[in-house]
Amino acid sequence: MRRDDDHDLFRNDAPSRGRESHGVAVVGARVYVLGGWSGRGATDTVFRADVAADGLGPWTAAGPLLRPLEHLGVAHTDGSLCVIGGDDGVVARSEVSCASIAADGSLAAFVDAEPLPMRRSSHETVQIGIDVYVMGGASDFGGPNLTSVLHARIGSAGQPEGWAEVAPLPSTPSFPAAAAGDGRIVLLGGNAGSAAPPILATDVAADGSLSGWREAGALPHITWGAAATIARGRIYLVAGLGPGAPTATVQSADLDDLGVWIDHDPLPDTRFGHSLSVIAPDRLIAIGGWRQRSQPVQSTAFVSELCAAAP
Template sequence: MQRRTVLLLGAALAVSPAVKAHAHPDHPDHPATPGETPLVTEGPYGEGWRKLAPIASGPRQEHSVAAVGDKVYLIGGIVPEASGGVTTTGRVEVYDTRRDTWSVAAPLPVAMNHPNVAVVHGRIYVLGGLSGGSAWQALRDSFVYSPRVGRWRRLPPVPAGVERGSAAMGVHGTKILLAGGMRVLVPGAGGLQDTVDTVSAYDVVTGRWKSLPSLPQARDHVGGAVVGGTFYVLGGRDRGQVHVRDTVYALDPRARRWSERAPMPTARGGIAAAAVGRRIYTFGGEGRHDGDNPNTVFDETEAYDTVRDRWQRLAPMPVPRHGTAAVAVRGTIHIPGGGVLAGGAPVEVNDAYRPVHR
């Protein structure tokens, strides 16, 4: 597969001024200078990719997304500060997939980045995330949002000891599944990243939490989806960007046992993932590439066939990004925002991918 290189014409808003990054493993360094927005040259669209209206309020990264009907909800994350650097937000914006327009919804009562988000029966659940200043700590705060009513309602907090952000998410019946994640993230080169192997289930009807068998290995910044009743956890990393993984774990909730499936073609963390039919699509990411560069931002689009246990490489992202999220609406996968340099470099890019298999 031929890669498209994104040329970053400006410097990025970075979590740490010392961080440097590559937009592609073969591209030269681009120093990250706080206070300037990265200008992005897009690769070609087509082969399933389509450019959409950019995020109305501007750049966003380390957020989550949810789909209710024909609308995509962009929830929390980090945004640029006027004085440089980034800050956590509770902002919620809504993208209308039919009209290609944005609107504003009620903000999260508590600002979060890396929020754990899922939709059950048309309601959006947020089950903790990360927030803080120099160190992002796990939050126990949980909420549910009804689009019909237009407001958030507080839920009982995540049980003490299992709170985290950046978990793989899935829905099985009335249960929301969370696998892995992190309890602490200290932004900047070499900062602590406290990855966990915890797996939990929250029943939206009873309001009860239940522990499930732990992941075979700890993961955060990982893809997750439920297909055919099986919960898949794809890629991710373990305690930092240099420790990216290509593993695919599968959990049968009834058997309560993890198995390992065909690995991803490209090991990467900070990916976005969404399921359409029997396939799970993974996009972008961040981390070490072939052991030579810990600051790669990936353009890879790779699809996992859950029936054949087989991967396929597809047309790459026109704008490589990490720290973004993906959700499917009527067979089209929407991917708003993300970062284009290692660390914090939010952009307002909004695009969609309609699966095309060669």
């Protein structure tokens, strides 16, 4: 991945625009960064940028959210953008709020939608089509991890409807990474003590139900606070915290063989608490996060062009 300084939220506005534990959505040819921790507190800001030939165009404000949020989930359709749960830096939240997206990418005001049945923060949120899944996390800030998985479908109003529990997780590591695509969900990494937790996978049925979680391999190292995404039939896992220190590693595995991981060129810098997204069929982008807790929250973007033939 290369550092994309031209598309830095940081600009000359040092502490105020860095983000970690934020939400991100790629809607068409636009990227939205929602909420997150700025280094000073949870924020209610939303930024958007157009996908450009060399990465991203300039960032512009496109918010705000109804409330400051970090550790939130995000879901979307072509015409709506929703934030799910999260916390305000002190208290976990159950609210879900959505905004409609105009043709120019601007957002209408966010409005509250059907809330989660319980407060949820530091959860993993993934989406396949109109099916949205909220996995793990905690209902109290800093409280015990949850094994429950919630599912809803995005209805005609562009909002998740009918939250209900589906197949629960068999284990609850803190701050895992998750990705969804090709009809399955994969949960990997997380802080489970002295050993790397097993990779978990489940298949998604046409009605949105899950087949049940199965162990699908193991990572070659312990990592949490990493980010993952699926592209071209492979799952990519980027950076995170290893035992005692942040990393810059970039690894991938075939979705059908999650026990074999290969190394790619690392990030130019260490990161954790960042986001990772597919912004084009051949391009990934990692945004924000921490280099070290003792340093300012980052806002630089790292862009990677995928090889013509995976991996």
